[in-house]
Amino acid sequence: MKIETIAIHAGNKTDADTQAVIQPIIMSTTFKREVDGSYANGYIYSRSANPNRQLLENVVAKLEGGVDAAAFSSGNAAGMAVFQALEPGTHIIGPDDMYHGLRNQIKTLFAGVLEFDFIDVNDEATLLAHIKPNTKLIWVETPSNPLLKLTDIRKVVAIAHERGIKVACDNTFASPVFQQPLALGADLVMHSTTKYFGGHSDLMGGILITPKQDDLWQKIRQVQEMGGAVPSPMDCYYLVRSLKTxxxxxxxxxxxxxxxxxxxxxxxxxxxxxxxxxxxxxxxxxxxxxxxxxxxxxxxxxxxxxxxxxxxxxxxxxxxxxxxxxxxxxxxxxxxxxxxxxxxxxxxxxxxxxxxxxxxxxxxxxxxxxxxxx
Missing domain, CATH: 3.90.1150.10 (Aspartate Aminotransferase, domain 1)
Known part of the structure; x- marks a missing residue:
């Protein structure tokens, strides 16, 4: 499917009970169990999974060419989930021009937990000089906020993967309409869904997308479920609606x-x-x-x-x-x-x-x- 068709159909599901063309908003926080303790439809508690959130995650994963997505209550919560999923003592490299909210989050909340450097990741010599044995993640943001600097994703990925380092890309400014970092080799993509995905300045959210469900992804999913910083069913519904355009x-x-x-x-x-x-x-x-x-x-x-x-x-x-x-x-x-x-x-x-x-x-x-x- 082309991206316009994905945007309209991958987040939609006809309601089985009413045949409503648009998925209803499922506000329930809890779901009925069977006598034997099982859950017939797979839903247990809305922090773990919700029908509206699953549709949102499905459409965004497909828009970015990934296999799975995890939605959060804000872009900062999405970024934090990545950092929380890393082992203490991990060194991460970030760009010198980066959304200040995430940069300050790393410097403040993860000081003493993670090591970090903010550099010109597009300068190969500088990047190589800052890679350490415990470097496990390079974070890129392209175009960057607010200087609109570009990062050559392919080049950074090649350097990183040769050394067993993952690359995460904040794709908020570009959107999957103009840029698909997973197709360029990135291991994670992040969006503040508050921005272009929502498109109307009236909801807040964030999302991560992966090309494979590896160990890091399983840890991110664990952070999502246990931490509980998830968007409401209403926010998910409106995001899916906005994504269609x-x-x-x-x-x-x-x-x-x-x-x-x-x-x-x-x-x-x-x-x-x-x-x-x-x-x-x-x-x-x-x-x-x-x-x-x-x-x-x-x-x-x-x-x-x-x-x-x-x-x-x-x-x-x-x-x-x-x-x-x-x-x-x-x-x-x-x-x-x-x-x-x-x-x-x-x-x-x-x-x-x-x-x-x-x-x-x-x-x-x-x-x-x-x-x-x-």
Whole structure:
């Protein structure tokens, strides 16, 4: 099946009792046992499994070309499940530009439990220099948040697998519509389903996908069940519903982002634009080699000036809402350095944009008047 067909059918099941075309929401936390103690339909307790969650996990696994998926209550919970599944003392390598929530989680909650380094994983010499005997995982995020840096997944996988190291990829910015890391050799894929999967800024979740049910995956499943950080049946239902339009939404986001990036790149008050679809992007060739059909709806740009200049632009915008998060149908923008805190490495004149599905002429006109006011 093509990805559009998978998105519509792999998360759906006709209800056996009512013949309802759409799977009902099963809110029950517990399920009836037989006299002998068995469970006729395999469901025991909603923390362990729920019909709506199983459909969500099925459709996402198929969208990413995996064999199984595990859904969580947030993207951070999904990432944490991976780190919790590692043996204490394990060394992990992460990218130097990485979603600050997960980076801070590793540095704070796993300090003294795991060893970690955040480096330019695309620099082969640097990567090789940081691999240790106890390195068991390389975490990549491509395109990255907020600098839109690309990681050559194939190259990192080749280095890692030669040394028995697994590679996990945060694919949130790209989505499986534009990039499928498992097909490039990655061992795990993560999404914050809060973002493009949900697509409407009204639910929270995360998910992991695997190409094989190995020992690490079994430990992740154990963390999911025993830890219980799972999405509600209602959230799973709405995620499955939103996923049906994901391929079409992503193409709209990317088309708008490409045009906005091209406009910003030529604007005299813009210092630089970070978007993988621009030929000027330093890793555009990597993007072309491992992304298909589009380059995300996310972009960042630096205004000519300082943090105050960037915030002046924010104050003038009408169709871009100043807010954290991304992936909704509405355009969002934020001064990223002030969100990330005092240890941020993000330029203070940088604005991160989640380009929505409004008409591109309106978005460009709004940006034009805002930049013209500084």
């Amino acid at each position: 994901l391929p079409y939404r992503m193409r709209g986001h990317a088309a708008n982002a490409q045009q906005l990036a091209e406009y910003l790149e030529q604007h005299p008050k813009v210092e630089r634009v970070m978007y993988p679809g621009l030929p000027s992007h330093p890793q555009h060739d990597i993007a072309k080699a491992q992304m298909t059909g589009g380059y995300s709806g996310m972009l960042s740009f630096c205004v000519k000036g300082d943090a105050q200049t960037a915030k002046q632009v924010l104050s003038k915008l009408k169709f871009f809402t100043i807010a954290t998060s991304l992936g909704g149908v509405e355009s969002l923008i934020e001064h990223r350095a002030s969100v990330e805190g005092p240890d941020t490495k993000t330029p203070f004149n940088l604005l991160r944009v989640s380009v929505g599905l409004e008409h591109i002429d309106d978005l460009i006109a709004d940006m034009e008047q805002a930049l013209g006011a500084i």
